[in-house]
Amino acid sequence: MSPLPAYERPLIIRHESGLMNKFSRVQSMRPMTHLDGVAVAELMETYGSPLFVFSEKTLVERYRELRDVFSLRYPKVRIAWSYKTNYLDSIARVFHKEGAWAEVVSMFEWEKARNLGVPAEQIHFNGPYKPKAVLDEVLPAGTIIHIDHFDELAVAERVAVEKGIRPKVAIRINLTADGTPQWSRFGFNLENGQAHDAVMRILTGDRLELTGLHCHLGTFILDPDAYRQSATKMVDFANRLRQEQGITLSFIDVGGGFASHNTLKAQYLPGDQATPSFSRYAEAISDALGKLNYPPREMPTLVLETGRALVDDAGYLIATVQANKRLPDGRRALIVDAGVNVLFTSFWYKHDVVPAQEFRGVFEPTILYGPLCMNIDVVRDTLLFPPLNVGDQIVFRTVGAYNVTQWMQFITYRPAVVLISQNGQHAAIRKREDLEIVRGPEQMAPWL
């Protein structure tokens, strides 16, 4: 007698002919039972659900790939780890061990980098907010600030006078490049002459040493040619400063913004098809740098502040199915234990998500909801997904960037974060929050 067929939850699906499949490629969905050789079940048993997991192997591979493809085309390359993308100590240390400098945008991040042993001279300090108290500390320490506006420039000069120092500084510039929205709120505009005015002010004041130019074009830029344009404009400006003012820059910083393998909500092709390789970005930028009128020994260092494209692919979020629901429009809904409070990037991306165990049954349009009592708590808009049971796990892939810095402590505790080493060890690099941690900074009003 043949064995009975396995029970599946009953399902009927209407045939839709003549419509494009806009959800995903069903055939490509495979369960992700292990992360870097470690069973998801083991991770769940050890650390609980939900859980962020990072792959040290992927972090290192992405870093080395970025470094190698740029170094192949341009001889002096520096990668400065973008702290805001993921400033967990263990993640930052992986990159620093590979040789990365630090790129920070706040005193908190600067302190974190210093605490990790990064020399102050190996920190690029960006952002529009660097109050005098910050400059009082970081400039004498030798940190390179990227000046954002004239008021900051004036404060930096005052600090230089008061401390009797001559700080190394860069200016941040903004410019237009076809196909990307201009981030005009940061830095000095190049096209209208403001950036040149800033340089002249630095030269006239003679209290700061201009050592670099910086332009962060934008974020998740899928067209490498935008970098060709921005780098070309920066190179033209650098050549002009050298010719007119005799300024020899020690670095040109093209910022970050390389796309990861995620898929933006408005994007048609999935990230693994649409995202340019590091080589294509390197080709575009190094082509432009080839036009620098500098003697070979004085060529400026190319600085990359790549964050997302290095860490996103290395991060996973494991979540557990709490319930199945049927919506009035016929779609199936899954409620999982990780919401937008944890997976902040759900607001930006159509996240790649797969079951963590073998599955069977008919795929159907499914929406993934988080556990919050909020209508906005949608961690994945409709995708074709196999049937899952309560207690099953799912794995969100490519979630390493920005989530563990922008997550919110809302309603519940933030989950633990685990790192898997290159030889398969695993350890919590941030423990799950508890009442003690969350209540820690609170104080009862004395009259209550």
Added chain:
Amino acid sequence: MDGHNKLRDLAVSDSGFVFDPYTGSTFSVNLTGLTILRGLKEGHGREDIVGELQTGFAAGDADYHRDLDEFVGQLRNQGLLPLDFSVER
């Protein structure tokens, strides 16, 4: 037309292909859904259908009553049953 009339006229193949002659719509139904659909077409009651699921499949800790009600909800959503149709307890 009552629910049983429409159900009676649905063409259902052994492989789970369903044709609605009133609208021309076609559907795919999985094996458990097929068992329920056939039970409903033949006018079986709740306990009979649940019994057919229990004996026809290797189940773990399935909640047959919940699944039956949810599947009937799917049939209503797809216009294959009237909105007020339910399987009597």
